[in-house]
Amino acid sequence: MIKNAHGHTVDLLGGAIISGRYGEGAIIPPEPILGEELGVSRTVVREAIKALAAKGLIVTGPKVGSRVLPQEVWNWFDPDVIAWQAKAGLTPEFLRDLQDLRRVVEPAAVRLAAERASAEDIAEIEAAYAGMKNAIEHGGDYVTSDLRFHHALLRAARNRMLTQMSKALNALLRTSFEISTARSNGPALSLPMHRAVLDAVKAHEPAKAERAILKLIDSARIDIEDVLGSRRRLPRLGRPPPRLKATA
Known part of the structure; x- marks a missing residue:
């Protein structure tokens, strides 16, 4: 635009x-x-x-x-502020702050999603999961479907403030997913964890959904800390997401 x-x-x-x-x-x-x-x-x-x-x-x-x-x-919940930081370069401090925020916010949001998700919400989460699975099996854009999955979870919590907070989390989620995608077999390893979250929300089991999302978040944290510790270059969010090669 x-x-x-x-x-x-x-x-x-x-x-x-x-x-x-x-x-x-x-x-x-x-x-x-x-x-x-x-x-x-x-x-x-x-x-x-x-x-x-x-x-x-x-x-x-x-x-x-x-x-x-x-x-x-600074207003770190402002999408423009986050976009400018992403363009300038995601610093380790910025990423760790966002990881902490994600671990506080997302489990609570997923608990609410498991309690409140409508049939339409679950259909959107399932569609995002199907996109992730398809990218792994046939190649394509895995990251966009992964983002869609997590944003759909936050929307399913039916809380306007959490929906707005998803904009602040977007930089972390995008970076985390790109890092996981770059790791050998990373998307395939994380897919069952996403399935566990989806199944718990679909079954309306809040405690189970919270445990599942925490496992997924902690796995992503390990991936990010590994990259930060190795001093490898972080993804640049201004570029299109990487595309997976077909495995099926």
């Missing part, structure tokens, strides 16, 4: 902050300088600054200009 001048300016400035071009405590250049540098009007810059302040990246005030705030107060 092509963004307008405002959206493009927010992206440029937000990306510059996340990447460290403007570090913590740095003063963002005044509107006239930014407008000239970016080729936009002062009004566009002013509105972009307001958007970045709303995301917790900067604070503005009379006579002090716009100053970059510490990372701890």
Whole structure:
């Protein structure tokens, strides 16, 4: 999607902050300088600054200009903030924070899904699982189906806040799934764990569903820690997901 001048300016400035071009405590250049540098009007810059302040990246005030705030107060549930971090590069600290978040949020969400999932919710989870299985057997995009599976689980919890949180988890899930996909026989090994989650939700067994998703999450954590420990390069989320080769 092509963004307008405002959206493009927010992206440029937000990306510059996340990447460290403007570090913590740095003063963002005044509107006239930014407008000239970016080729936009002062009004566009002013509105972009307001958007970045709303995301917790900067604070503005009379006579002090716009100053970059510490990372701890950035809105990490904002999809734009996560997208800028993904583009700048997923750091080990960022991934570990998200792993912790996933372990706290997803088991509780899956318990709710096992209690509340409708027939339509279960059909969506089953369709995602079928896509994963098909990618393993016949080749194709496994990661997108894996993402679909986990987002369907969160939606099945029937909680609007959890549904929104899935956007924050997307960077971790995508990275985790790509790492697992890159490991020898990784998708085939994780498929039975996904099946166990699906079966427990389908049977409306919350405790069993929670145990199954924890096993899956902890397996993914091991994969990520192995990559971080080996210092191998993390996946770049701006690229299309890798495709599996057929095994059947």
